[in-house]
Amino acid sequence: MKHLLKLEDLSCKEITGLLNLADQLKYEQKNGIEHKVLAGKTLGMIFRKSSTRTRVSFEVGMYQLGGHALFLSSNDLQIGRGEETADTIRVLSRYLDGIMIRTFEQSEVEEMAEKGTIPIINGLTDYAHPCQVLADLMTIREHKGALEGVKLCYIGDGNNMANSLIAGGIKAGMSVSVACPGSYRPDAEIMKWASENGKFLCTGDIYAAAENADVIYTDVWASMGQESEAATRRKAFKGYCVDNSVMNAAKKDAIVLHCLPAHKGEEITQEVFDTHADVIFDQAENRLHAQKAVLVTLLK
Ligand code: CP
Ligand code: NVA
Numbered sequence: 001m002k003h004l005l006k007l008e009d010l011s012c013k014e015i016t017g018l019l020n021l022a023d024q025l026k027y028e029q030k031n032g033i034e035h036k037v038l039a040g041k042t043l044g045m046i047f048r049k050s051s052t053r054t055r056v057s058f059e060v061g062m063y064q065l066g067g068h069a070l071f072l073s074s075n076d077l078q079i080g081r082g083e084e085t086a087d088t089i090r091v092l093s094r095y096l097d098g099i100m101i102r103t104f105e106q107s108e109v110e111e112m113a114e115k116g117t118i119p120i121i122n123g124l125t126d127y128a129h130p131c132q133v134l135a136d137l138m139t140i141r142e143h144k145g146a147l148e149g150v151k152l153c154y155i156g157d158g159n160n161m162a163n164s165l166i167a168g169g170i171k172a173g174m175s176v177s178v179a180c181p182g183s184y185r186p187d188a189e190i191m192k193w194a195s196e197n198g199k200f201l202c203t204g205d206i207y208a209a210a211e212n213a214d215v216i217y218t219d220v221w222a223s224m225g226q227e228s229e230a231a232t233r234r235k236a237f238k239g240y241c242v243d244n245s246v247m248n249a250a251k252k253d254a255i256v257l258h259c260l261p262a263h264k265g266e267e268i269t270q271e272v273f274d275t276h277a278d279v280i281f282d283q284a285e286n287r288l289h290a291q292k293a294v295l296v297t298l299l300k
Helices: 012-030 053-064 085-095 106-115 130-144 160-171 188-197 206-210 227-236 244-249 270-275 277-299
Strands: 042-047 068-073 098-102 120-122 151-155 175-179 199-203 215-218 255-258
Touching: 012 130, 012 160, 012 277, 042 053, 042 085, 053 068, 053 098, 053 277, 085 106, 098 106, 098 277, 106 120, 120 130, 120 277, 130 160, 130 215, 130 255, 130 277, 151 160, 151 206, 160 175, 160 188, 160 199, 175 206, 188 199, 199 206, 206 244, 244 270, 255 270, 255 277, 270 277
Parallel strands: 042 068, 042 098, 098 120, 151 175, 151 215, 175 199, 215 255
Antiparallel strands: none
16 A cells, blocks of 8 residues: 555555554553654645644644654645646655645545655545545444444435545445435445445435444535535535434434534534534544554555
8 A cells, every 4th residue: 555545446455454553553542552653754734625633633643653744734835826736746755754635636636646756645635535434434343343244324415425435334344325415426436336346325315324224424515615505505405414313214323423524403413413422523533543554554
């Protein structure tokens, strides 16, 4: 594994290896066992979009691993003024040991991997959010004891989260169902691949999707960059809310996950969020451990 661009690129074995390493690093951190295996290494973190969890967990993760992280806002870099991605990555490859980038186009992340000479980590694009899904799989495994055969139901926009959850969930042997409005479906190629390689359902019926689910997952209706579509989307997604009736369709011991930030009252009710908050914040914490596993695997 040279980069983390999207989960489709990883084998099932590589995903399991990352999750096992994440569990080990979490155990070591909780027990005060130092693991400064990236001493002397520097990670650049380029952000073209806002972030709380991704920025802080990568920065803290590099510190705990003995390395250093540099926050690089695109507003301050020359790429914000039009310097080519190809030139930027060729320069940054001379200074840094790895780059985490959050941007709009998946093609920018892929281009960095092609033109640079250091590992590239996708910290979210419009297409994918692989770091989040590694933390999600880690959280599901912690709470359900396994991934294989566990049913994951995603309700809402067929966005970056939906794409990566389908890819990661199917690779991990989970059964994946998605409920979303007809014009907001996940990526067609990922859905085709999922239907051919595992147990996958995409429907407009939230109750059919949630039936007997072990995990209910949701995300915002309007992602970063779609702020101007918020009103239209609010209408389109009416009825795609994780509420008590959805939870009644799922298994009694189903957990709820949300990548955060949440818009309570839209994709999830305040009540469901509050009832499942402990697991949702475990999930947020696991960003740190899962990304440390990615950093150790790519940068060591
Ligand atoms: N879930 C997630 O990626 O959060 P941030 O946007 O705060 O990084
Ligand atoms: N779909 C959301 C995820 C945020 C972590 C977005 O792209 O804004």
